[in-house]
Amino acid sequence: MTKTQITPTKLTHVQCAECPIRHRAVCARCESDELDKLEEIKYYRSFQAGQTVVWSGDRMDFVASVVSGIATLTQTMEDGRRQMVGLLLPSDFVGRPGRETAAYDVVATTDLVMCCFRKKPFEDVMATTPHVGQRLLEMTLDELDAAREWMLLLGRKTAREKIASLIAIIARRDASLRHEKSEGRVIVDLPLTREAMSEYLGLTLETVSRQISALRKDGIIEIEGKRHIIIPDFERLVEEAGDDSDGGFLV
Amino acid sequence: MTKTQITPTKLTHVQCAECPIRHRAVCARCESDELDKLEEIKYYRSFQAGQTVVWSGDRMDFVASVVSGIATLTQTMEDGRRQMVGLLLPSDFVGRPGRETAAYDVVATTDLVMCCFRKKPFEDVMATTPHVGQRLLEMTLDELDAAREWMLLLGRKTAREKIASLIAIIARRDASLRHEKSEGRVIVDLPLTREAMSEYLGLTLETVSRQISALRKDGIIEIEGKRHIIIPDFERLVEEAGDDSDGGFLV
DNA sequence: TTTGGGCATTGACCTAGATCAACTGCATGA
DNA sequence: TCATGCAGTTGATCTAGGTCAATGCCCAAA
Structure with a gap:
């Protein structure tokens, strides 16, 4: 069982924490010029524990990947009831290509560093390099599966x-x-x-x-x-x- | 009443119920040769109310779009507790490009007709026509948003x-x-x-x-x-x- | 060395929703 | 015509988890 930690996959995962398309063993598929394009548009942001990265409904003009720390996605009702809908650990991706605004609060629950990409240029990279989009689709499907498992937990x-x-x-x-x-x-x-x-x-x-x-x-x-x-x-x-x-x- | 149904958007929506990439006013982006490719690989399946389309964990070698009727996605625990995690109305899409098996039961809750595409050829179309993948990503992000709203409902x-x-x-x-x-x-x-x-x-x-x-x-x-x-x-x-x-x- | 504030634990009690059960109203079909 | 059976309603009761409140623990600032 312990073995899994030192498989190449894990290593890849860890090494690639700063770049969304290098996540989860996808590196092998990336070609250097594509990565270069991403390198050009990336920048880092830090947040303190408790800080809100984006408020639900606000404009969110970047996509990002967690480098270190923990972030959460939270839905809030007017009367203050709150439901967390996502937990972002290092190397997890957050953002919605093609969307103007955030659909929920993104909150740093610990000190947090994110690797961000301005959305427009990122979308351009997506448009020109198909497998970046494919990778993103895979990740989104993973998240959807996770959300649906979570629905079972919440409901039953x-x-x-x-x-x-x-x-x-x-x-x-x-x-x-x-x-x-x-x-x-x-x-x-x-x-x-x-x-x-x-x-x-x-x-x-x-x-x-x-x-x-x-x-x-x-x-x-x-x-x-x-x-x-x-x-x-x-x-x-x-x-x-x-x-x-x-x-x-x-x- | 019926007015909304005859706006261009609605018409598109309705007309395109049988093809996943024509959904929700996306037609304008499709070019005919791409649609032709999809036409070639599509086929229809009917199910009776109560029939299970796919069981969780089973191989699912197609993606599909609801033509008529209602289908639901359901998670089940060993002891029989059940949680629905998705509701598919006409023109909704179901399937997971890049996935071998279904993550939940797909059940016909009324008599149901689906327009199916064998997965492998569909993935080929995706690989060669970027905006099909983009459209799918958008739809998946919509579903994810919906799932997360639903988590708020279930939890709070x-x-x-x-x-x-x-x-x-x-x-x-x-x-x-x-x-x-x-x-x-x-x-x-x-x-x-x-x-x-x-x-x-x-x-x-x-x-x-x-x-x-x-x-x-x-x-x-x-x-x-x-x-x-x-x-x-x-x-x-x-x-x-x-x-x-x-x-x-x-x- | 206190003080205060953020986290966590624990107890006493209460209520929303589950459970168990009876009953209605309709459709189907013998 | 009467059974059978499914979908839905309603009532009586029970309980998991919520609510309110007291207390403990740890650390950082005064």
Whole structure:
């Protein structure tokens, strides 16, 4: 199991964190002159934890890729109810070619660095180099699958299943968060506060806290400090999550 | 009433129901030889109400467009809990270029006719005609937006708001369902059973039934028979839905 | 070394929606 | 004509998770 971390794919993934079309082992397909075009139009932006990158409805004239830190996509109702609809870890892409405005808030939940591309020139690159668009389509389809898995979670899972799912997903999602993995033992640092978790899961923060305590009492997880979680048996956690599929690529 | 249906956009929409890249007023961009390529590889399939078009996890070697009838995309857990994650009305597209297997069940909820394209040749067309891919990317981004709006509904809205949202969305979605519209008065035939609605909304069918009754008692809607709904004041319904945005394009 | 503020936990209680169950109204078909 | 059966409604009751409130913990600023 540990093996996966040092496969070429993972390496590629990590190496390419700054460029959206180099994501997830797509490098091999890129030719240097195409990359050059992207190099020319890219720039970096930093945000502090808590800062809002873009507000829902605002003009968003760039697409971007997370270099470091965590960002979230959040929907808000007038009365303040909030639902997180996306979680962006390093190397994840955000942006909507062909769209004027953002459809939801993009918030930095930790200090954040993004690699941005002004939208117009990026769209030009897309138009002239088909596989950039294809790659983007693939990524969007991935996100759509993830969103739909998440709909199952929001609509049908119990609070306990939701928490177990979230921990499992975060453990699976990003190599940098998975500190150890052997014999099913996994260690994760949650990158989210209890409140952020509750916004993600459609729960209150009290329920999140209670269910985490319950999973701890039942020996499914161990906790050190607030955020550092040891999963003694990953399979057992996955059972608690009630997952049908292996949840390969949630969010 | 019928007026909206004969605007150029609408006509395009309707005329193009059988071809995925002609959807939603995109025809203007298509050149005839590209369409010819698609003509060659297309074929039709019919399904009876209740039939499953594809099972989650099964091989899905085509992409398709709904010609008539209603299909739904549904996630299922081992213990039978079900969550609908997509609703396909005529002219909607389903399929995942670049994917081997279906990520969820596709079910015909009414008698259904689909216009299918074998996946491999369709992908070839995509590879050679960039704007087909671009169009598909746009559509996928629309779906993603819709899925994320839906996540807000599932995670944060009350039962009453969910029902009001669903009715509003169906009323907005498809011209063929909107029989009359003047002074905010709208008539809709729900294309779903109470059970299907409950699967969509993350509720039980009893709660759906109760909330529909409640909306009727409060004069938000009127009902004839089981499915025929009159909305005397569409704005009031939208208020009940708690929608922040104008909900332009929800699933 | 206090003080204050942000996170998290835990308890007591309450309510929206689930569950279980009875019943209606219609259509289908023997 | 009467069964059968499906879709929908409504009632009575139960409970998972929400709400409100108190408390603990840690760190950073005074």
